[in-house]
Amino acid sequence: MTPPGLRERKKARTRAAIREHAMRLFDEQGYAATTVDQIAEAADVSQSTFFRYFPTKEDVVLAxxxxxxxxxxxxxxxxxxxxxxxxxxxxxxxxxxxxxxxxxxxxxxxxxxxxxxxxxxxxxxxxxxxxxxxxxxxxxxxxxxxxxxxxxxxxxxxxxxxxxxxxxxxxxxxxxxxxxxxxxxxxxxxxxxxxxxxx
CATH class of the missing domain: 1.10.357.10 (Tetracycline Repressor, domain 2)
Incomplete structure (x- = not known):
């Protein structure tokens, strides 16, 4: 299997960062109280970038x-x-x-x-x-x-x-x-x- 290229590795890191910050916020303040804006800010990405990786907040958990x-x-x-x-x-x-x-x-x-x-x-x-x-x-x-x-x-x-x-x-x-x-x-x-x- 061909190892992933630089672009794929960057995408994987971004996706992992979004999910990790989301899970941390869910733990700290609860799932319902956490917004997509808060997750995007914590992960240092734009809201549009968030939605490129996860269509909804639910998908961060369910994927x-x-x-x-x-x-x-x-x-x-x-x-x-x-x-x-x-x-x-x-x-x-x-x-x-x-x-x-x-x-x-x-x-x-x-x-x-x-x-x-x-x-x-x-x-x-x-x-x-x-x-x-x-x-x-x-x-x-x-x-x-x-x-x-x-x-x-x-x-x-x-x-x-x-x-x-x-x-x-x-x-x-x-x-x-x-x-x-x-x-x-x-x-x-x-x-x-x-x-x-x-x-």
Whole structure:
């Protein structure tokens, strides 16, 4: 993979700075009380620059930077793997590459989503997009059309099983080893046909 050029690195730094200042302000004064103007000023960017990176204030929190990495990791798995095994290996590959700082940021992000009703509500709408994204990759690997119904059903089942492993409260950790183990167990159960009583 070609390393990112100077322009891409600058864009990534700007995006990261906007998000970090936003999260700091959310922690200090609350999500509702923080404005886009305040975030832009703290990050030393214009309001128009803010909106180039994040369409809304909500997107600063809801945008998941790991999604593109996960999709590529699944896409790169051997073609003969069962789709659920390819997904499991993709998750493992991304998880192994996540730094401790990224884990800390993800824990902050998940806690905020769980604690702010409008963020929690909008995050539910993102699950449909996640199904679309995963179904496209599953279909691509199987050599079937992107709108293939079985591919969409499998993607929906995978997303649902992964959602079932998410922390149930704002004080529970996210993206730690135990959660990753739960994700693997959920996918194993799904592949086995969801036998009840299996742990």
């Amino acid at each position: 998941d930077d790991l999604d593109p990495l996960f999709v590529q990791a699944v896409r790169d798995q051997p073609a003969d793997l069962h789709p659920i095994e390819a997904i499991k290996r993709g998750i493992r590959q991304v998880f192994a590459a996540v730094s401790e700082e990224q884990r800390r940021q993800e824990r902050r992000r998940q806690r905020l989503i769980q604690s702010v009703p409008e963020l929690r509500a909008r995050s539910l709408h993102q699950y449909a997009a996640a199904v679309d994204l995963l179904a496209t990759v599953v279909a691509e690997r199987a050599g079937v059309p992107a709108d293939d119904f079985p591919a969409r059903v499998l993607a929906g089942a995978v997303i649902g099983s992964l959602l079932a492993t998410l922390p149930r409260g704002v004080d529970e950790p996210a993206l730690d080893h135990d959660e990753f183990s739960s994700m693997e167990r959920a996918l194993d159960l799904l592949r086995a046909g969801l036998p009840l009583g299996r742990r």
